[in-house]
Amino acid sequence: MKLTLIAVGHKMPGWVNEAFAEYQRRFPPDWPFALKELKPETADSAAQTKAREADKILAAVPKDALLVTLDERGRDLTTKALAQQLERWQLDARPVAFVIGGTEGLDERVKAAAHFSLRLSSLTLPHMLVRVLLAEQLYRAWSVLAGHPYHRE
Ligand SMILES: C[S@@+](CC[C@H](N)C(=O)[O-])C[C@H]1O[C@@H](n2cnc3c(N)ncnc32)[C@H](O)[C@@H]1O
Structure with missing residues (x-):
């Protein structure tokens, strides 16, 4: 299953890149996990900023991908439920694109x-x-599905 993370934000501090890369490199070849960083927009209002970022986010979504937004108002899942959800998406045979917003959050069009x-x-x-x-968490979910000892009940 192809996973992509579309993240508003670039020029991250070294510790962020290092920590992200540590998990990214653990994914097996049949679960490639790509990162697409988008340069944050600056506009006169938060609404304009989010609208401009929305254009870039939607253009970055791979063809046919299922779009998953990261949002504090979204659904929370247990580790097991996230693993099961990923398994269902895998059965759909579609890539999955996760989206993290910038300082102002995500535009309604993306949501x-x-x-x-x-x-x-x-x-x-x-x-x-x-x-x-x-x-x-995605690596942990993969380890649940693969029976890898990284995750212990
Ligand atoms: C600094 S937050 C933006 C906060 C913004 N005021 C909002 O209302 O969403 C930047 C991004 O981090 C992600 N994010 C922040 N908290 C989150 C949480 N608890 N769960 C999932 N994603 C979160 C969202 O994608 C958000 O767009």
């Missing part, structure tokens, strides 16, 4: 295009940490 909205916590998290947490 409306999403097949699923995933919450990692009820707290508002900084996008840099969401990137790392998502990579770890």
Whole structure:
């Protein structure tokens, strides 16, 4: 299953790139996990910023991909439920694209295009940490499905 993370934010601090890369490199060849970083927009209003970023996000979604937004207002899943959800998406034989918004969050157009909205916590998290947490949780979900000892019940 092809996974892509579309993240608004570039020029991340070294510790973010290092932590993300640590999990990214663990994915097996049949679960390639790609990162597409988008340069944040600056506009006169938050609405304009989000609208411009939405254009770039929607253009970056791979063809036929299922779109999953990361959103503090989304659904929270247990590790097992996330693994089961990924298994269902795998059966759909479609790539999955996860989206993390920038400082202002995600535009309604991106939210409306999403097949699923995933919450990692009820707290508002900084996008840099969401990137790392998502990579770890997806790797953990893969380990559940693969029976790999990384995840212990
Ligand atoms: C700093 S937050 C933006 C907060 C923004 N005010 C909002 O209302 O979404 C940047 C991005 O991180 C992600 N994010 C933040 N907290 C999250 C959480 N608890 N669960 C999932 N994603 C989260 C979302 O994709 C969000 O667009």
